[in-house]
Amino acid sequence: MIMTNYMDLLAANSPWNLILFMVIPVVAAEALVAAEFYALFLGEGKNAGWRKFEKQLGIFAGVYFAGVVTYLLTSVVPTLEWKGLLDQIAVISYLMGIIPLGGIALLELGILWQNMPSEKRAQKHFQLLIGFLVISHIAMIFGMVDPTLSGWSPEPVHMEMPMEHNHMMH
DSSP states (O other): OOOOHHHHHHHTTTTHHHIIIIIHHHHHHHHHHHHHHHHHHHOTTTOHHHHHHHHHHHHHHHHHHHHHHHHIIIIIGGGOOOOOHHHHHHHHHHHHTHHHHHHHHHHHTTSSSTTSOHHHHHHHHHHHHHHHHHHHHHHHHHHTSOGGGGTOOOOOOOOOOOOOOTTOOO
16 A cells, blocks of 8 residues: 555654654643643642643653654655655644644743733643644544545656576576
């Protein structure tokens, strides 16, 4: 089966690329969702531990993903041979995940929205988190699609075969 560059990257160097580029960022984001819900469930006064965990995890996730995106933009993306529109949507969506995830880290570090009331900051945090999950799922969906569906076709494989049989050994 023909795969997008997104899937090629995840499948290469198995299982490490999958762990580094998919498992760690997505598990961090999903753990943030769980911590957010749990902190809301506990209510003010009882959620300090969850808020601290959420803050540390948000900083880790944003900084980690910034490193991943930097690596991909400098070492991988320049070497890609695009496999059509679906392939581009998958890769670009994945890379765009740095906007919301980086935003969460900047929010937690007090760089963004530092003068905003805590309730509004929590709302921004949740919106950024939802944004990352939506963008990452768009990348996953388009990354799993056969790139030929958007009209791309692979280059035909040319194999050199000597036509002179006088060099064959018997």
